Each structure stands twice: as C-alpha cells, then as structure tokens.
Amino acid sequence: MNDEHFFSELPASGQRLLGHLAHLPAPFDGSTADAAAGTAFSPLDTDRLINELTLQGALEVVGVDPERGRLYTILTDAARTHDPAAAGRVVARYLDYTVACAHAASTVLTPHRTGLDYTARHGSVPPFDPEGSTDRATAWLLATLPALSAALDAAEHHGEHQAGTNLVYCYFPALHRTRPRAEGAAVFRRGLALAEAWGNPQAILSMHATLATFLRNVPGGTDEAICHNTIAMELATAAGDHRAAIRHRRSIAACHNAAENHEAAVKALDELLPQYDLTTPEDRRDHMLALILLGSSHSSLGNYPVAIRHLTQCLDTHETLLRDEDPLNQGRARAYLGQAYGLNGQYTASLVELDRAGLLFRDLGVPLWIAHTLEMLGSAAGRAGHTDAEQDYLTRAHAAYGRLGALADMERVAPHLTERRHDAS
Template sequence: MALWSAIRRSEQRQRRDLDRTVLARRVGISPSSLYAYLKGRTLLRSTTLDRLLDELQASPGERRELASLREAVELTDQRDRVTDSPPSGLPTPRQLPPVTRGFAGRAAELRTLDASLTEGDPGTPFIVVIYGTAGVGKTTLALYWAHRLKDRYPDGQLHVNLRGFDADQTPDPGQALDGLLRALGAAPESVPCEVDAKAALFRSFLVGRRMLLVLDNARSAEFVRPLLPAADDTLVIVTSRNRMDGLAVREGAHRLGLGVLPYRDALALLERRLGAPRLAAEASAADELVELCARLPLALSVSATKVGASLETFVRRTREVHDRLDALGSQERDLDLRTLFQTSYALLPEPAARLFRLLGLHAGPDIDEYACAALLDDDIPAARAALSVLVSGNLVGELSSTRFGSHDLLRAFARSLADHIPPDERTAAISRMLDHYLGTVVHAGRHIQVCRTEDLPWAPPPRRLPPLGDYDEAMGWLTAALPTLGATVAQAVAEGFDSHAWRLAWAAAVFLRRTGRRADRVLIQHAGLTAALRSGSPAVVATSRRLLADALTRMGQIPRALSLLHASLTTCAELDDIRGVFQARLSLIRAHEAAGAPATALRHAEAAYGLTASLGDSLARADALTCLAKQEHHLGRHAESLRHARRALRLYVRIGYAEGEADIRRTIGRAEQRLGRPEEAVAHYERSLELDRLLGDRFWEAHKLQDLAGGLEAAGDAGAARLHREEAWAAFVALRHPTADLIRAELDGAGPDGPGSVAPAQDRS
C-alpha cells in the first residue's frame, strides 16, 4: 500500500497519470512483476526499488519509509525461511576449528573465563575479549574454551577469521557478515549490500537462538561491532592483539589479557610436543629453550618442529645467532614470529612506531615514561601517548603502574628495527638515554646519601625527572630500575660511552651496598672499572678500583680486593689526593677485617685517623673513630673501643648521618655486651636495627637481628632471642648470604661454639 501511495503522490506532483507498462519498462521489469510488487505478493530487490523511486521522483522521506518497510519485510521473510526448516535441510552450523594438538597450561585463565560466564547482564549478549601479543596463544585458548562450552549452545557455533592483521588484506566486516549469513541459511540473492543492513539481518537470525560466535583475529572494536548479536543467549568470543577498549566501554565486554606461559606450563607444552623421555634426557637444554623462546607458545611450538636429533645442539645454535627471530622463524607466514610482529608494527601511527624502534636501543628489560621521553627527545605527554598505543597493541606490556616492558622476542624484533636507524640518530638517542639515567641516579643518590653528596659524580640535570622528592621515593625508583641500570652500564661500556659507564657505577654504589645486591654490585663496578681504564684518568681509575674492591670484599674475594685497594692507595698517594688515600685506607680496613686480620686493619685505621686533621671533615673523623672502635673491639680492647665509639656517635648525631649512627651503635652494643651490660647492648641494637630498617639496608638489618638475638639471650630472654634469630636467618636466606647456614646450624643446636657463635660481620663496605 505504501508503494501505491508513492505512485499516486508522484502522479499528483507530475499532474498526469503514469502508464504502468511504461513505468515497468523504464525500471527494467515486466508489467506483471510490477503489479506483483504493488500488490505485495513479491518483494522488490533493493536495486529495483531504487530505480522505481527514481522514476517516481520520490522525496527523501518517502525513500526512507519505503526502504525501511522493504528491509523489515525481508528480515521477517529470511528469518521465517530459516526457522521454519527450509526445504534445503541446512544443517546446524558447527564451524569451530579443531583444538590445537598439544594444548598445555592456561588453567588459571580457563578458571577466569568460566567464572566470567556468571557475570553477564540479562538482555545483552555476553562478550569476552581475549587479547595479547602475537604468538601468545589467544586463538588456541579461545577455541579450547569454545569446544568445552559448545554443548551449551545447541543452535550452532560460528567462527570467522577477521584477518585483522593480514599484511595484504584490509578487514571487511561486510565480507565476514556474508559468510555468517550463508552459514545461517540466508539466500545469497537476498543479502543486502550495505553493511548496516547485513548486520541487522544477522541480528535478526540470532534472535531466540543459543549460539556461540568466535570472532578471531580482530583488529579493533570498529570492525567487530557490526558482527555482534543483540540476543542475550549468545556467547561471543573475540581474540585480538589489541585490548579492545571500545568493546569494554560500550558493549561491556569482559577482557582477559594473555601473557607468556609460566615456566612449568611452557615446559609442559614442550613435553607434549617432544615427549617426556626426551625432555628428561636433555633437561638443561629444555630449560634453556623455554627461556630462549621467552615462554611464548608459538615460539615453543615452532621450535619443537625444528629441534632435530639433538635438543642441546638446537639450543646452542639458537643461543649463538645474532638475531634469535631468525633461529625461531618459519617459512609459513602465519607461524613466523617476525612476520607476525611486523604486521602489528605496520599498523602503528608514526610516534608510537618511532618509540618502538628506539626501544630497540634500550638495553634494560623494562622502562618508564621518563626514559621513553628521553629516547624520543620529547615531553612526558608525548611519551605517554606513544606508550599507550604500544600497550593497547600489546607490543609493550604495563608491568606496573610506572614501568613497561616486552618479552625477549619482541625486544629482539625492536632491536632488529633499531639496526636500521641512521648512525647519527642512533648515537644521539643513546646519549640522551644515558644522560637521563645518569642524571636520575645522581639525583636519587642525593636523597639516599645526604651527608656524602661529594662522593657522587657530576651529571647533567635530567630534563625529565621522575618524582624523587624524598628518601623512600629515591630508593623505590632505584629498586624498580636496578635491572635496567645494570644493563645500561654494560651498554655504555659496549657503545663506548665510558664516562657515562663509570659515573653510573659510582652513583649506584651506595644503593647497591645498602640493599645487599652483592652480585649486581660486582658486575656494575667491574663494568665501571673497564670504562675507567679507558678514560686515561688515574684518579677515575683509582676510585673505580676502590669501589670494585669494596664489592669484592662483601663477596669474600679478599685477595683480589686487596690487590685493587693497594693499587688505588698508591695512585692516590702519587696524585697527592688526601681524600682518596683516606677512602682507600677505610676500604683496606674493611678488607682486612673481613679476612680476620684486625691488627692489620687497626694500623690502617690509625693511619686514616691521622689524615682527618688535614681533611678538616667531621664526618671523616667520625668514620675513622668508628674504624678504630671496631678493630679495638675485635682485639678485645672493649673499653677503648667504647670510648672511640661514643665519640663517633656524638659526631654522627650532630651531623645527622643516620647510616653512621646505625653502624656505630652496633659496635657500642657489642662492647657493652662484652663488658657485661646486656640491657644497654640491647637498647643500642634495637636503635641500630630501627635505623637500618628506615634506610632499607637489608644486609645490615639481617646482621642487627642476629646481634639483637645475642643480646637478648645474654639478658636472659631466650624466647625473644630465638624469634629474632629465626628472623635473621630468613633475612640472610632472602639475601642468599652464606651466614644463613651458620645461623641455621645455631638454631638447630649444631653451632661450633654454642649460642652466639656466628662469626661477626665485616664493616660496612
């Protein structure tokens, strides 16, 4: 009837009757067909309707009304033909691809997915997005979960690969809808051309059906949205390399971010592929392969097909290649990691793409937005925006609220891109990054060694400084950045930025000592000395030798430490560097004390004290008095030790040097205990422990707990003594320090000399 009305209105506008035969000929149909359309016996094709409306000179309003009516009739017709068991006997769609052989792990993720099914809102479809970087196993997990659930959706399971990251194909929701509609029984000739119309028809088909829909490899919410049903009894599983923020915000999608496999699950995947006997026979090589593959499921699966006769040989070759992606690559594009990473990278806007390339120049395993800004030579908002794009695309992960990083294979891909950065641009970016780290570490050092800022090297003020306003913030940043700092010092040495390398090592020395990072401390100071030796400066070499010697002393490598310290002392004397000589003497005291030679250490302490008059430095005098007090204590001269220690304590308190106060109170406590005053000893131990906890000095906190246990035991409180000794044991275990074994033996009653027999700790170094 609406079409008849349109013809009559057209006749009124043209002031003449329209010949139906002529009209049919102009539209390209037979007169009988036109009458069938007008009587509603046949549905016009959309193109035929458009031509007819052109001939009628229909208004925009008439066009919209008739197009809407036609679409509604078509939707009803299509739905009726499918739901009323069409003559073709079209089977219920069961399109899920098979589950990948050798599926392993993901138990926690599966529990999360199962639990999410109870959180849907009535009246809306349930949408789950599984996102993660290329090769992390999104599709495998989605299909595994879908197969577990398929019996709950008896009206069918649909699957479509959206090919959102294919390099040679642009995602087309309309094409995907064509396939879905055909699977549901829509006649090809009745499927409309417009994407919106196809989407409406698709939604109509799913009303009243319990169906499962897997939309695999989606690029963005924009391409997924036309494929979403309106029915509340449909489960939609979307996989993507992007986080799909739009689906979460607008459609309320549940999201599961997929990371690399835990170590045990990665090993289980290899076992499924290679067999348990083989992995047991080459267990060490299997462990290394898991790490070489960054625990990325696709890399592990591809590697399993390439291992050959010897797992150890394959691992050795993989380890030795310059670009690990070459060793783990595949001739098949959908299995080749470099190709997959490249397709994600190719879609990045240029600011984010540039940052990703520059991240290939960054040696550390993680980074913050301030270092990213330094790499980009831009401000923090620009770095934050670029990082956000990389995080959304899962080329970079958000490891914490302030730090970002990627797994080893993505970092290898970034390095391969960085290889093509022009040399001048590369050098400038590395220089900016090293300036940033040096300036930030020195700035942090001013907060953690307030009374010793003269020991810090010069550094350019950082243009982009993280929030380091107090001691806790400085220690927190240094703790978070430590793995990156070690790698950065090594990179500076390798790239020839020697001044940055030794200055970074110097600036990090106190933090490394205070937090008990013994192995890291040796590695960083060794790299610093390597750079210092190339600097041509005897004074720089002397200081770097001393700092490395202090680190070696803490590790118990005394002969090597003494050799370095004597060389440092000689150089400083030749340069007439009194402060350098003084510091070398202090380090020699610590080394000889650790070697169990207090008499030799005392001679160096006396020589150091003799230099303090020339230095005119109260802090130096307090340090020298502390050294005298300690060696006198070791030699059994407790009264003399206590006299020197109390003088040192007064100086430290007046200066406000908490670390020195914590140190000397320990010596006072030990002297008081030896002189038969355990209550006074306990009070000093408790104050010393309190200060070390405030300073975050894990190494000395452990020792003070042991001291306090001995004092409490001497004071007759055996129960409290044991509790503190157990706490000390746990602290040394966490530090991987050999003293833990001695304390354990003492707790078990097997100490060589009974309670309190643990050997005294060396001086602070």
C-alpha cells in the same frame, strides 16, 4: 597477521617511536619518561603515542611502578629493524636521562660522595626528582636496579664509557644497602672496566676504592680488596691528594678487620687517628669511620672497655654529622656499641643501643644491617642467658639473610640455631 604487515599498517609516527624504543636496553620494560628520554619525541607526544600503540596491540603494559608509572614492553619484532641508524643516538639520550635520575637519587642517600664528571648531551625530559626523600630515592634505585645490567651492556656496546661508569657509581647506595656484597663487587668490576675505557683518573680511582669496599666482605676477597685499595692510595698520592691517600689507608685497615686480622687493623688506625684534621668535613667523616672500625676491632680482640670508649667517642664527637648527614653510620656505630656492651656483660645497655640501631636501619630501609643487628641481638641475648630471645632473634636474622641471598651470613648463623634446637631436644 604477519608481524611486518602489522607494523607497516601503524602510523608513521608510531613506527618511528617503536623503532627508537627497540634500541633501548633490552628488554624494554620502561616507562613513558624512559621512552621520551630515549627518543626525539616530547613527553606529551610520547604519552599520546604510547597510549595509541597500546590500544593497537604494539605495546603491552607489563606493570606499574609507584615512582615510574606504567611500564611497557614491545610486542612487534619488526620494530627492532626499522631504524638501525638511530641506535647510538637513542642509547645516548636514554643514558643521559638515566644517569641524571640515578645521580639525583644517589645524592639524597649519600650526600658525602663527590660525583664523577658527566656532561649530559640531551636534557629535554626532566629527570626523576626524589624531593629530598630517602624513601623515594631508595624506591627509584631499587625499581630500576634490575635494568642496570642491560644499561651497562648498551653503554659498553655503544662506547658510552662515561655514562656507564657514572651509572655504576650512582647505584652504589642501592647495592651497598640491599644486595649481597658479591653482587655489588660484580657490578663495580664492570664499572672499573668502563672507567679504564673512559680514561678518567678520578673515576678509575673511585672504582678501585669502591670495588674494594664490596670485596672485603666477600669470603676470600680481602687480599684482592687490599690490592684495589693500595692502587687507589697510590693514585691519590701521585695526584698529590694526601687526604684521599689517608682515606684509602683507613680502607686497608677495614680490610684487615674484615679478614679478622684485628691487630693489624688497630695498629694502622692508631697511626692514622692523629693525622685527621677535624676542621674539614672530609676528615671529620673519615675520623668517625676510623673510630667505628677501632671499636669493632677492639671488640673482636676482647678489649671491650676500649671498644666502648672509641664508639662512645664517635657518637659524642660526631653527633651532628651522624644525625644530620650520615644516619647509616650512626646506626653502625650504635650497633657495634651495643655489641661491645653485650660482650662486656652489660645486657641492658646492649639492648638499648641495638634497638636504636635497628630503628635507624628500618627507617633507612637497609635490610642487610637490619639482619646484622638481629644477629647481634641474638648473640647478646644468648650471653645473658635469654635463650628464647636468642632463638627468636637468630631465626629472624637467618631468614633476613636468606631473603637477601647472603649465603655466607646464613652459614655463620645456622650452627647456632642448630645447637639451640639440639639442646632443646
């Protein structure tokens, strides 16, 4: 049957719904809630019409997501030219809904991050509610992450710069916890361009700072990361935000650490520590991160007792903060402490801390840090002479990096596996 004829035979309400769905970010593999959010239909009418259109062959179920329900795709090309004037309105409604959902998920995973300005214009569809569950929040962000690029394309095309910037901002925890750093950097480059088109100073500063967070762990990216952090620091200083400027100085120290310029990192962090006001939540968190960085840098310099002291101080001083608000960084502090113990010849203590870190990362669903911890366990086992355990941990770390597409990490681990296999033969 001719596609246009097939479309014309559908009820007027079905034609209108399909015509609106066709303007959603392509390809539309969306849920009933996505559809209702992007159209002027109520959720109840959308659900009824989608069921009817699926039976009539105009839509097809392409999957089921635990958080989003059934996902559909459009089977009739005629829908795409039915109502071209509706495109801007449909995209605006859809982005409002998606930003609200992503913000709800992101807030559960990173409660310390201050959201960007956003004014929703449509609110007829209740957004996704993670109900305080980190598992649900993570699941929603990961399930919708493949659609982010198309959503940003639509935001750029329709001038929805505020919505696009907010989407990038809200997907930070999913990108930072589960994806290779280069992928996160690519998304935040788009976020920076959207923020600059929007013209919001807070958003521009945030995009520079977060782009630097990803770039500093991309091979060859530390110089560019320092440039972005420096711009963020200058913007904060110009705005009179002294505390934020200190935060960006700490981030520059993190770039030095990532570039293995550990002396520069230690020097910068030692200068920053006295400037923190531990009566404020923001400075307490920054002080905690500075101590983790100091521990990592001193370990790399061979100052293992100093590293252990800083990392223990971090866990003791910020116990409540790390336990209740930032378990990810509790895991990082414990992982680096375990690494320092191992380098200092204290294998049992190393194993205890690294095991605790690994449990935290598994509970949080952070595969990249699970892989890092396995690598640290392998290195500690090797130094202690436990070659079978070393081989097991490093093999698992290499496989975990492979699943994430973290090629630089795989290349770092691979020679140690080769050496062991060669020795065994």
